[in-house]
Amino acid sequence: MLILICLILGFCLGYYIRGQKQSAPPQPAIQNQPPQRSHVQRLYSKSQHRSDSDRIRDLNQLSTHQAAFLRLLKQTFFNYEVSIKQQRFFILDQDKMPLAIFEYRDGTQSFKATDQEDGIPIYIYKALISSEALQQDLQAVLLQQRIR
Numbered sequence: 001m002l003i004l005i006c007l008i009l010g011f012c013l014g015y016y017i018r019g020q021k022q023s024a025p026p027q028p029a030i031q032n033q034p035p036q037r038s039h040v041q042r043l044y045s046k047s048q049h050r051s052d053s054d055r056i057r058d059l060n061q062l063s064t065h066q067a068a069f070l071r072l073l074k075q076t077f078f079n080y081e082v083s084i085k086q087q088r089f090f091i092l093d094q095d096k097m098p099l100a101i102f103e104y105r106d107g108t109q110s111f112k113a114t115d116q117e118d119g120i121p122i123y124i125y126k127a128l129i130s131s132e133a134l135q136q137d138l139q140a141v142l143l144q145q146r147i148r
Helices: 002-020 037-045 051-058 066-076 132-148
Strands: 081-085 089-092 098-105 111-117 120-126
Touching: 037 089, 037 098, 051 081, 066 081, 066 089, 066 098, 066 120, 066 132, 098 132, 120 132
Parallel strands: 098 120
Antiparallel strands: 081 089, 089 098, 111 120
């Protein structure tokens, strides 16, 4: 009986003390802003992976047509490294800086477009296009690299 009275008294006292505690006002969340990166650092991080598992994951996500396009790119740009990130093919120079970006999309009708992103040319291909078109793009990339 004494145990039951102590138990009930403990619950009541705990409930009363819990209500008396002054709750500290919540502190505003500290907003971490990403560090400001230079243009060169943004270009470098655009083509680099954080880990080998990310690189392998990007390779495994390629379709069969994209894999064939990758082989064509590696044969055409044999003096440069080809990196894949987020379904995009980056042509890298010796300093691991992107020279050009290639995108390949599956489709039934051949299509080719050119654009610029952060001063880097982007070549968008839809459906498989012959290696002659890639040779023309190689010449354009080399010409642009000489201008720099």
